[in-house]
Amino acid sequence: MNTRVADLPVSARGRSLDLPREPAAEAAPELVVVIPTYCERTNVEELVRRLRKVLTGLRWEAIFVDDDSPDGTAQAVRGIGRRDARVRCLHRLGRRGLAGACIEGMLASCAPHIAVMDADLQHDETILPRMLAYLREGSAELVVATRYGGTGSIGDWSGARASISRSATAVSRLVYRHAVSDPMSGFFMLKRALLEEAMRKLSTRGFKLLLDILATVKRPVAIKEVSYTFRARERGESKLDSVVVWDFAMLMLEKLTGGYVPMRFVAFSLVGGAGIALHMGLLALLLRLAALGFPLAQALSAGGTMVFNYSVNNVLTYRDQRRRGLAWLTGLASFMGACSLGAVANVTLATLAFEHHVPWQLAALSGVFVGAVWNYAMTSRFTWGKARAAG
Ligand SMILES: Nc1nc2c(ncn2[C@@H]2O[C@H](COP(=O)(O)OP(=O)(O)O)[C@@H](O)[C@H]2O)c(=O)[nH]1
Ligand SMILES: [Mg+2]
Secondary structure, eight states: OOOOGGGSOGGGSGGGSOOOOOOOOOOOOSEEEEEEESSOHHHHHHHHHHHHHHTTTSOEEEEEEEOOOTTOHHHHHHHHHHHOTTEEEEEOOSOOOHHHHHHHHHHTOOOSEEEEOOSSSOSOGGGHHHHHHHHHHTSOSEEEEESSSTTOBOOSOOHHHHHHHHHHHHHHGGGOOSOOSOTTOSOEEEEHHHHHHHGGGSOSSSSOHHHHHHHHOOSOOOEEEEEOBOOOOOSSOOOOOTHHHHHHHHHHHHHHTTTOSOHHHHHHHHHHHHHHHHHHHHHHHHHHTSOOOHHHHHHHHHHHHHHHHHHHHHHTTTGGGOOOTHHHHHHHHHHHHHHHHHHHHHHHHHHHHHHTTOOHHHHHHHHHHHHHHHHHHHHHHHTSHHHHHHO
């Protein structure tokens, strides 16, 4: 008896029948524009309109990387994406940080040329084609949009802001050797190969991704600059506050020490050092002014110092994983728990060393060091860190 194809189960019909085809694939983009956003809902539509205009005729895509902005930036970007598939949103939850956002956006695309620019229309998008031309013709691996070279300008910045920016630019030269007039620029374009060379050594914290790339890649890099005038922000607010100075200092230290010392540990230790000074001050006050007994005064000072250390670390050292609201309180409890154990480790080790005739200063310092490492290791894991994210 003959069996007709139609009688067979679908899996046995073989290749003779035409299966539904994939829709024709679109060609991959040549350029991705990565745009970090935090509360930029009022700017994204206009930025996309301008990108469409200036990039006409090119195969491009825009990836907005949004850190869960409360103003609904991500929803606005997805709304644009529904009408124009070249526009995508990478929506990150529970994290903040400009450099990390840019790196993730860069890695979410396959385009061989990568631009990074702000969403707030302060960067002049009309120079993008000129920047791309340098990468295409092969005369550059990295193109920096500069406010300081050629006809570039910082626009109408206040005198104070301009001089802070100039000094930081000068100091930053300590960590790289390339000829770049605006290493702190947030507007640049690079070849994917250069990103891949640097990416595992880049810090995901901080604001200065270009500076980090310049400091990380030690070999000579073919760099071109295109000058532009930095525009004033018309809508939304700047997110960069005075903590940027701290981030900048940390990035500089990390690069100057060759990346071998974890910067979070350095930051944590600096905060700890300030905590010791506070502890002594509090203790003196409680002993002299409040006339408390030593054990009570010492315990209160230690408690106050822990609250201080926790709060400052939460804002500076762990800004990207900052705890707020109820999570701030539970974080404080785990921090105090971890540090109390650290204090026991500190005292035990120092006493042991002292009993073995180690000079008291050295015994005390070894106790402090072991306590600090313990506190850092425990709180980085349980108070902030990945264990919390998973739990
Ligand atoms: N994803 C993300 N973007 C950020 C963050 N902080 C700032 N941005 C974006 O980075 C760009 C530059 O920030 P901005 O506040 O304009 O800095 P300013 O120009 O130096 O005042 C803007 O597009 C911001 O929306 C952040 O924590 N995460
Ligand atoms: Mg800005």
